[in-house]
Amino acid sequence: MRVLLVEDEKDLAESIRRGLTNEGFVVDVAHDGVTGAWLAVENPYDVAVLDIMLPGKHGYQILKEIREAKIWTPVLMLTAKDGEYDQTDAFDLGADDYLTKPFSFIVLVAHLRALIRRGAPERPVTLTVGSLVLDPVRRTVTRQGSPVALTPKEYAIVQYLMRNHDQVVSKAEILDNVWDAAYEGSDNVVEVYMGYLRKKIDTPFNTTTLTTVRGMGYCLVSDER
Amino acid sequence: MRVLLVEDEKDLAESIRRGLTNEGFVVDVAHDGVTGAWLAVENPYDVAVLDIMLPGKHGYQILKEIREAKIWTPVLMLTAKDGEYDQTDAFDLGADDYLTKPFSFIVLVAHLRALIRRGAPERPVTLTVGSLVLDPVRRTVTRQGSPVALTPKEYAIVQYLMRNHDQVVSKAEILDNVWDAAYEGSDNVVEVYMGYLRKKIDTPFNTTTLTTVRGMGYCLVSDER
């Protein structure tokens, strides 16, 4: 089992390398992002461990490069709890798993085994609901192939709705998941944004996928009509 | 986000419960396996945390039970490092993730978030009474496959009746379970709504499932005729 480890703290990298080797993995280590990305593209690893904070390049950037090169090696991200990116972002960018530092070595091994076991699916990392496609890596949304320009808030809402497509989501849920906890306004913002979104992802295409469920919330249905 | 925590060490359970509540989760705690399994089957949790060492029942037995009940709530197992089952077993037993004690609280939260995000693989969580089907996730009701549009109150009543199908439920029970405690009107509302419902779920389909039991209440029968 070949593992790529990209970690700039040399001590930590060395101790992980030694531990994984003891567990029977074959480990390649890169101490910076450029080398890491290159190794990942050139060699068939079973799994890659990517630190998020790297000199020069962000872990995210490396991941992006790897994915754009159509390499679907499962990636586990190492994130710092106080980092500027919170954990949810790691998934958005196509990571398959993540651990927050500090983590126990045993947990790391378990997660790697799980990732390897699951394997690398031949998948483009996009969300698809009917003819609506969202690419988290490029941060783009298309309907019927045509690109749709969305503002950050709109994008966040669509993403949340697509993750929960064909389910009713309440305005409160949307507020919880798209707005930060500090927001103290009324539900009405959500209604307003639904109006914006309909004008962008439904009206121009004569579709009706963003439906209102009175008294409950909204539902993004995959069945277009 | 609702979490079920099954852990017999009361102190640990309480401290986890408190921490998760602070993180915005809604937490139910069970101190033994029997209660835990029952809760897991009866309620729709987003994720469950299961200790592997429990009085009476093993964690994996509980897991087995809830999976057999077709409940696909993601499960995170808590294993002891020196336990008779080592970590790899947890995956083999159908757990979606596990942590080895002692674990850091931050790691626990991160793992729960990851599990919730990944979500339950499939959930055919529908209520069915005869040809009447209610899907709580989509908030839809169908009879003989045709969708039936219901208002929030109507929907709530149907849901309650379906949960208690083939039993007589009194108007008072319906009032208690569908209207909030502040309601001070008469029983007549229920009669009115039964009229509405019959017009929507029985009359158009030539069925008679919403029957009146004079002096007692109403009964939703599964036998259509």
Next chain:
DNA sequence: ACACGTTCTCAGCAGGTTCTCAGGGAACCG
């Protein structure tokens, strides 16, 4: 400083939903 895009608030409207009431019927009892 200015133009622009984005976010958010507000108020009014339209239509759906809830509930009350009163009259008519159906079931039950002696």
Next chain:
DNA sequence: CGGTTCCCTGAGAACCTGCTGAGAACGTGT
């Protein structure tokens, strides 16, 4: 059969919810 009780139903009033246009506030880049 007559009286009583219980249930059904149509009409309508009060209420609530969600949609929308206008515009203010804010930040960003020029």
